[in-house]
Amino acid sequence: MIYIISLVLVYSIAAVGLDILMGYSGQVCFGQAGFVAVGAYTTAFLVKNGFSYWVSLPIGGIVAALTGLMIGLPAIRIRGHYLALATMSFAYIIHLILVHWESVTGGPRGLIAARPSWPFSFEKDKYFYFVIIFIVIPLFIVARNIVKSKYGRAFLAIQKDEIVSKSMGINLTIYKTLAFIVCSFYAGVAGGLYGPLIGFLDPLSFTILDSALYIMMIVLGGRGTLVGAFIGAAFFAILPEVLREAKKWQELAFGLTFICFLIFMPNGVMGFIRRYQVSFVEKIREMEFLRHYFEEK
């Protein structure tokens, strides 16, 4: 149970990062699993070579952020499905590196990701859970700060109208790249937490399909809402558990449920809620108006 919640939190921090990139700055990215992998493997590799986990985790995030910078800069001029394809290629290349650079990544056999042992051993699930909580919650708050600040406004502006944004003084190069850096940093941290949570890293967990899963999380929960990222992450972490018995049917259920969501709730759960909120509020106003009207008479 604790394990599931931990998994939800880890997924959701990667999803939140992606939401800032896709939901706010509007740049499609099919490479999130690649950034998560960079963070995960960097952290695990450093720990394996004697560095403290508490140092390795931030470094993992920073290395992932640098990768994000590398991808973000050329991505500035690419949009829409071309950007989707480009970021997909990035994810695939990372996957290939994970499989073939055996000396560092352990190749298909994978890499062990140890939990921190200082100041005491965090081996137990419920101890590591607190590590996750203490990292994820502040990051979530920071994400909210960013999104509510001039940076969040700038991201949204860029998404909706690049030309007008320029005239408002928003430097597209800087902001678009910044969105990538934030997203990949969050992904990297998520990766650094994911590794020890699962216990080992395996290239098969970091494919284009996994990148797509993160996108599905924010689409399902509602793009551009941050909370939606959490909802989507919860869904995708919990579903396999619910279907644990019928493991064969898992993927089929995944795909079908997702398509149903897309068709009936295209703005995600949060979008659906907000729309209901609006029409609910309107109905109340209408009732108030009618009541006053009849009372006048």
Added chain:
Amino acid sequence: MHLPSTHEEGSGNGFLQVRNLSICFGGLKALNKVNFSVTEGQIFSIIGPNGAGKTTALNVITRLYEPDDGEIVFREEELLKVRADQIIGKRISRTFQNVGLFPGLTTLENVMVGLHSSGGAGFFSSALKLKASREEEAWKRIQAMEALKLVNLEDQASEVATDLPFGQQKLVGLARALVSKPLLLILDEPASGLSPLEVGQLMDLIRRLRDEKGTTILLVEHDMRVVMGISNRIAVLNFGEKIAEGNPGEIRNNPLVVEAYLGEEEETGQAC
């Protein structure tokens, strides 16, 4: 068709000077050696039939387009060396014909985007909500509310901007351009979509900006009531060329201007 000038070119004091501006789009000269000069504290209007190149001129000045030839000098600085996102830093702001408000933001937030370049709070300050960014946000909120008050829309501050009727959206766009207290305000058809009452209020507002705050205003407009009513000076474009320039009285009586608006069928713009 070139008009021999009956006035000195550039009778302005050179606050904004546009010299020999030319740009080609798809084989046609959208602007052909356009010259004009705007005096500080003046309301300068550009008029002309549709497709004359008026908005194009604005887009080149605000650096959204790169001209093929010509110079633009603003307060002794060559504007062509400046990027589009640096224009607002030069104290030049603008509105857009189709407004361009951002859908995900409230009215207030939209106006606050106009202050994006003001205030130096950095990324980490904003991310960690440190004092500098908190103060900057509070200051921006106040400035934005005051800008909204100027256009009488302070009650709509928390509405989603794109839910407002078009006329009000235009006013929000105006507030967004005003909030940075620009020295040069560029307005692209500010009156279109406004009711006659709102147009009158707009004219008053623009006049007050010039008289009370000394803002220089460059205006593209179709509504002759506005143009004739508030302009100090008017330039007329047709097919990318300036065919007349003068004060409202001169322009009103200029036969070439009337002819341009009525339109002769054989005339087309120059090919590139």
Added chain:
Amino acid sequence: MLRLAQLIVDGTVLGGTYAICALGMVVIFKATDVINIAQGELVMMAAFFGFTFRVYFGWSFTPSFLLAIGFIIFLSLAIERLALRPLIKAPIWTNIITTMAVLIILQAAARLIWGPEPYAFPPYLSRMPLNIAGIRLTHQDVAILGTSIIYMILLFLFFKYARIGKGMRAVQMDKEAASLMGISVRKMYSYVWMLNAILVGTIGILLAPRLGVYSTMGLLFIKGFVVAVMGGFTSLAGSIVGGFLLGVVETLAGFYISSTMKDIVSFIILILILIVKPTGLFAESVTKRV
């Protein structure tokens, strides 16, 4: 020298299949703005259907082939109608996610129905290799290459002369204008998916004896993707040239450098294209209205 020629010929046969996959994707994209990530899975399903009829029911090749294509057409129409039609208004990349979901569904369904082990598909032509000027080709290779080329020619003629083909081109250029001209845009959407079904269905069954039939074989056809990008997703000729080019380059790289390079080559090419010329190498130029 002979080795080089052999590799080039092998690459050409392979490239032909890439080109056909890409053509299907491009045709769909141009008409409907949908990037069909599940293209490889359609190939896979075709192979499975063909296998079921040919081996499980024991029918001969031709009826199995035709019936399998029929099933794939039906499947494609279902995908278009149920998964994609409702999402016409969504942003462009949502289609990618949807077809990814379709990919997941198809793979899972295949595993559930036929199980995870690979199956063998009996060859449909003699296994004896032909020897032309020192180059070895199996009859099946010839059939594959021949069919690819015939399909390319048929497509060309179809778009140029057939009413439905011209209708598709109209929809690709301007949906509104096309519907004002009386062309049913919805019907065209269905037609392009049917066309794609024929293309990939054929590839699936023709390649089945060589590749075997298994639920993850769709991944092999990701290359069709790369080729489509080479053509900027808009140029049919580009997809054809790109397909053959990629097939040859890949085969050469696989032999002269290493077999891992084979996979990486296509993605490096993809990234380079996307950075340098995102509209593809051979894309038709699109003039943007300012």
